[in-house]
Amino acid sequence: MTASDLRRFRVCVFCGSRPGSSSQYMEFATQLGKSLAKNDIDVVYGGGRTGIMGALAEGAASLGGHVTGIIPHHLLEREQAAGFATQLHVVGSMHDRKRLMYQLADGFVALPGGMGTMEELMEVLTWAQLDLHDKPVTVANVGGFFDPMLTWLDQALDCGFISSADRALVTEVTTVDSVLARLYPTASVSPSDV
Numbered sequence: 547m548t549a550s551d552l553r554r555f556r557v558c559v560f561c562g563s564r565p566g567s568s569s570q571y572m573e574f575a576t577q578l579g580k581s582l583a584k585n586d587i588d589v590v591y592g593g594g595r596t597g598i599m600g601a602l603a604e605g606a607a608s609l610g611g612h613v614t615g616i617i618p619h620h621l622l623e624r625e626q627a628a629g630f631a632t633q634l635h636v637v638g639s640m641h642d643r644k645r646l647m648y649q650l651a652d653g654f655v656a657l658p659g660g661m662g663t664m665e666e667l668m669e670v671l672t673w674a675q676l677d678l679h680d681k682p683v684t685v686a687n688v689g690g691f692f693d694p695m696l697t698w699l700d701q702a703l704d705c706g707f708i709s710s711a712d713r714a715l716v717t718e719v720t721t722v723d724s725v726l727a728r729l730y731p732t733a734s735v736s737p738s739d740v
Contacts, residue, residue, distance in 0.1 A: 579605025
């Protein structure tokens with residue numbers, strides 16, 4: 547399969563509107579954006595220009611990638627909307643944002659972020675658990691950021707609150723290459739090539 551065959555594939559990235567305390571979060575987001583663009587994979591994200599969101603979108607845009615931002619009107623100023631988005635959807639609520647993100651995406655990846663990132667991730671995992679979709683979901687465990695969440699999932703399994711099939715719905719990756727391999731196995735590019 548060629549890169550042009552991947553043009554319509556869209557990855558929704560859940561991530562923080564803040565940069566976080568480690569430069570590796572921003573660097574990973576930039577490299578992921580570049581790698582998605584280089585593989586002609588479209589980015590769907592929260593529409594902001596700030597923090598990890600902005601780094602992701604700027605990385606993709608820097609190589610001509612298609613970036614679709616989705617932002618509620620009440621966050622336009624706070625998250626400095628548009629910035630690097632090829633296409634921007636301004637929606638009425640956070641629920642509308644998530645619904646459109648889900649509709650446009652073929653797969654999901656979570657990068658480090660706060661409560662909103664975790665809420666978005668858990669919702670798509672819950673929908674997968676309920677057989678409402680079979681789109682791949684992964685977390686980019688940059689610098690061990692998601693270790694506590696993964697431990698919690700393991701504990702939920704051990705305590706009988708989720709099944710082993712439920713636990714298998716989310717995978718952990720630690721490199722940009724592994725994000726691409728998990729979400730679209732025919733895509734591969736080393737961040738050093740970007």
